Amino acid sequence: MRTGANNTVDEDPAESEFRRLLRVYGEPSNLNPPPDLVARTARQLPPETPASALRRLYIRRILRWAILALILCAVLLGVVLLFATGPATTPIGGQVGFGRTLLTLQLILKPIKGLITIFGLPLLLVGVSASVGALLVLSRNSSAPQDLRAGT
Amino acid sequence: MDHQAEEIELIEQALLGNRDAFSQLMHRYAGAVYGLAYRMLGSQQDAEDASQEIFLRTYTNLARFDRTRRFSTWLLSIGSNYCVDRLRRQRMQWMTLDDVAFTLPSLERGPESGAVHREQRELVREALQTLPEGYRLVTVLRYWNDLSYQEIAQATGLTESTIKTRLHRARNMLAERLSQDRVDLCEPEPTIL
Secondary structure, eight states: OOOTTTOOTTOOHHHHHHHHHHHHTTOSOOBOOOTTHHHHHHHHSOSSOHHHHHHHHHHHHHHHHHHHHHHHHHHHHHHHHHHSSSSOOOTTOSSSHHHHHHHHHHHHHHHHHHHHHHHOHHHHHHHHHHHHHHHHHHHHHHHHHHHHHHHO | OOHHHHHHHHHHHHHTTOHHHHHHHHHHHHHHHHHHHHHHHOSHHHHHHHHHHHHHHHHHTGGGOOTTSOHHHHHHHHHHHHHHHHHHHHHHSOOOHHHHHHHSOOOSOOSBOOSTTHHHHHHHHHHHHTSOHHHHHHHIIIIISOOOHHHHHHHHOOOHHHHHHHHHHHHHHHHHHHHHHHHHHHSOOOOOO
């Protein structure tokens, strides 16, 4: 790297003034990195050549995007199937595997959808929040004596 | 063999999987990379982690290095991008109590060598941390890593006029902050009656 003294190409008076100010504060100074920084980093280098490491990185990135796209498709399919009128159904048959899971999810979600339709989403959220709150209060009340027992 | 040719030779060997050659490159630039990370991120631990990550990224991307460019500029551009990304990620995270404790000024000694200017350097480091990231980056690259405007433009993707504007503002902000610190240091401590 060049030193500040050699680097006069873009220098203007304001720069020179600022460099002088920095020198008053003992800057720019060289920082000493931890002595084992290079050794530690060298141990973490991938075992293959940089080109292979880059290829592996690209493959991993493509796979990650593919999985994400797959999940997105599954969610979209689920939403379409949930809001479809008529009985629960799957395009791949609901006897085994993924089709069965899809069918089960629909059967679980359809009553919830029915409740939303009947009560409206805000009322349902208030109801769920109240139920969860009540459960929390109950669980705290029931755990208090246990705590006391544990303390004795 | 001159410095540049020797460096290209080390890069060629590293590309063939010679890790010792890459270690030699790391030894050459550990100070520059660590210095950039420390001044950008403001803590030793972060600077260490960042330096490791910057070198690992450099190794992985070595096949993409354009031999017509200076290796140091390319390395510092990877370092700059990484530090800016890391600062953005930190900003987006929820601040837990641990994080607050972590960002408080450290009482441990910094990596600066020598005791004479340590306190003054600490003032400069703190003043640097008050600059917006974009300003801090060009300032560190210009005055600590000694890059030309053109090299800073290559490293950051900014235009030279933007760099000059940012440097101008950063200089004013730093000068103002440092003069304020000087006044604070010179003021006598208030006495309790």
